[in-house]
Amino acid sequence: MKHGSARRSSPSAVLIALLLLALGMTGLLAYQALDAGRTHRAAAERALSDYASFAAWQLNQQASQELLSAMISTFIVPLTRVNAYDPSSWPSPADFRDASLQPPVPAKYMEGVRFFFRFDWRDSAMAVAGETPSPRVLRWVRDTVSRSPGRLETPAMRTQAFGSTDRNPARQLGIIVTNDSYIATIDSIDGRLRVVCYVISRDFDGRPLVTYGFETDARSFAQPLFADVMSRSTLLPPSLLRGIHRDSVLSVVAMAPHGGEVYHSASRAFPSAFTVLDSLDDGFGSMRLAVSLRSDIAPRLVVGGLPRSRLPMLLGLFALTAGLVSAAVVQMRRQQQLAQLRVDFVSGVSHELRTPLAQIRLFAELLRNGQLRSEQERERSFSIIDEESQRLTYLVENVLAFARSEHGRNTVVAEPLAMDSEMQAAIDAFAPLARVRRAKIRSSIQPGLVARVDARALRQIVVNLLDNAVKYGPLGQTVSVELSGKGDRVVISVEDKGPGVPKGERDKVWEPYYRLGREAESAAGGSGIGLSIVGELVRLHAGRAWVEDAAGGGARFVVDFPRESHSDYGAPAAEPKPAAGATA
Template identity: 45%
Template sequence: MEGADAVPRAACVPETGECEAPETPKRPSFLYTVFAVDLDGGDLIVFDGPALSEVIRSWLCDTLMIAARNVYDPEWSYAIVAGAPDGRSHVFFYRVEFSQDGSPRSVKGFEVRPVDKLYHPFELAYYEQPLLPPSLTAGADNASMLSVRVLGPAGDTLFAPEPQYPPGLTARDQLTMQFGQLPVEVALRPESADVLIIGGLPRSRLPLLVGLLLLAGGLVAAAIFLLRREVELARLRAEFVSNVSHELRTPLAQIRMFTETLLLGRVRSGEERERSLQIIDQEARRLSHLVSNILLFSRAERNGTRLNIAPTDLTPQIQEVLDGFRPLVAAKGVSISLEIGDELIAEVDRSAFRQIILNFLDNAVKYGPDGQMVTLGLREVDGYVRLWVDDEGPGVPQDRRDEVWKPFSRLDRERENATAGTGIGLSVVRELAAVHHGRAWVEDAPSGGARFVAELPLKSEGAAREWRADRRATATTRVELGSGSERIGER
């Protein structure tokens, strides 16, 4: 039976009965190294060709892990990554294989070397596809109108067919993400400039008038769209200002009322005094959380978010947040449980990490029922720290799960129920996750409510060991200094 896996048969001559041995298929000369990457374990395996250097292997593995999750489109038949981690241009073709649930599972590909073997795919596009509209070139081929140079990441030339024209009229751009964003330079032939301008105009004025009419219609449609968008933005801003004013007024009124009660001596017992102080502290914490959210949102709108990244043990950060947050939920009878694994150390901004936790917890308490159990979890998943908060509320509809992360966005049922909120908490979370090179999303919780998740890159194990060693050394130094002071005191 013939097919793709059939073994080549020997060619025989009936008259003599002699047969020739079948030819063994040869590996194409442009395939330098054939490899595969397991996205779950992060391992890179070379199946054929020379082994990759440690620098190339590390760069290729990290690049493909990011590209497979954030860049690769399942509709693509293949894609390219290119780089020069060792000072030389390297071009890799790859394809991502997906699991049944739609998540990327593995990457398979090969390196093209020497890079001049890339001429063939570029030649197909250059000589067979017009790069300029035929109405402007009158059917002339690309080579007679312009010249093209495709550059490698190291600045070397990957493709430059003859002729090459002077760089007087040159434009520079990049290929798409699918083709590795390789730089492209296009130089226009000086003699063809007049042809493109004069020869491209239609002889009849009717097409020009129709074109102008269509352009005017398009501009009117764009103006209407922009006007509607401005009206919607104005409505959202007005609603945001109203919500923020209400959110600020409520804790301020509570703080003022109980402060006056204490100042005028109207408390009847020590328990009432303690309760008044607890309410003032609770409302001050709520006010501080709200102001922090507004400041972070304002910086994100101006693209001014700045982080102080440092190796951080995340478990103490969670405990600090919970110690300050539990008084805010005591009145609603909400309980908080933890699902935290072993010690996790990640390179994060501590304030931003705490703000993500606070916003998730505040969202769960605000939109969940009284007396519910809120679960906060933290564990390592595929080189990332995954933080999640589960509530027992009604959840988020499937078709609205992207919308809830947009600024000022709130579900219709929350507007109808007049649930307090500014509509910026989740937007701040997604911005903070993005500047950490992470991501955030919402899914169904096992309890039936909503699970809000944020993933941040995990610090490497080697760097984590160094950080722990530094901490132990610092602690030892402090102990020795303390012991020395005691000895001095004894003298």
């Protein structure tokens, strides 16, 4: 028996293992797809970050060039008038101011200039033209300028010239001025962001001579310069933008080294996921630059777009697969349980049939061989044969009814019926079977009740309820049967003295093959189909069936049917009612 069980469980174990393997492979494939999507997304994000880095580099180069060009055009006029050997001819701050405001020098970045200055390196004297700066601002300008020459290098070429062939002839410049001589510094002084721009001129030995410069508002200085840069360059190749306006995808911000925004290209802020930071050289105030790609448009710059996360879809797919595998395992277990229940059913029915057949055969042989000595013994043998034949008939009818129910072919022919007489006939038919268990049947039948039922089905319902009460109650018990009318219903109840039915299992007892745990372990026989037949036949009559506690202990099984009036008694029979799913 154990070997047979092992053989039956082996295919199930293999099937479960295959289902779990399929689930594992699905999980592995989902992980690989997720990893591939994550790698693809990381590559696309790196490409977008590289685009932002390229735009930041372009901005740095062009902004540096624009600042240098702006300062050269501003300071070239006073520088041409500096004679290293005649300091008295050096232009004053007022001369510098007047020259810088004449065409073609005037530019928008000069509109915020508050004062111009000249710093004489011979005696550290500073002269100012324009607004009078506060002592703190003046000290900041002086300190800033005085610290600058230490980072300048003297070029190998000592002779410089300026001019053009189509206007004034080129003249030798008597001072040294290189690109790193032009310096801009930005800082917050007196609660305002300020920029000081200046140029340091040196003699041929590299010694500083005179510095010219101006102090201005940082924003009014930076915004025109960066606006010019942005107007002349897209910062990204046009083939990459593919018709997208630069300001729709790119944002540029310039800030002072210690905080404070001086320029913003976008009219309004937009969410950014790809931002690159850079800074200008020290000679241009070390201004910080931030170039950002708009997160919701930036994916259009990547071929195929920025891949979306596949995690929700893959999790959903894995969950669906896991659910299907779980459902398959549950269904398989149910099939195994159903198969076991059917095995138990066949075993139970075989046992139920074998007992009456053995009794019939025994007493038939005794009668045939003339081994019974008295007429009383022969009558008793005939009585036992008759009782066991009725028992066999009851069992066969139950099996046939269950088979019809399983295939949806159970039918009833309902007609108005006198319930009292049919109930009494069913009780009388079951009496011999009750005597076998030494059980007594006490009936309380209300006369005159009429219901539209099938007489054969009613007898089967009553006999099955009585058999269930006698089988699972104690020996010698009294089973109470009651027929009563309650409103528009006819109610039949059967009470036993058994242990009762737990509340959690009262709906399950009407299912095929179901037996209570204690009944499966007890010696009481049973096929497990009696109450399921009762439930099916009651349903076909539009009735109800339920279990409740009996007043004196035990269980009380109740069924009811729609009540008919006396005037309907004797009316023609109704059309047969097929079971649900039955075919004609």
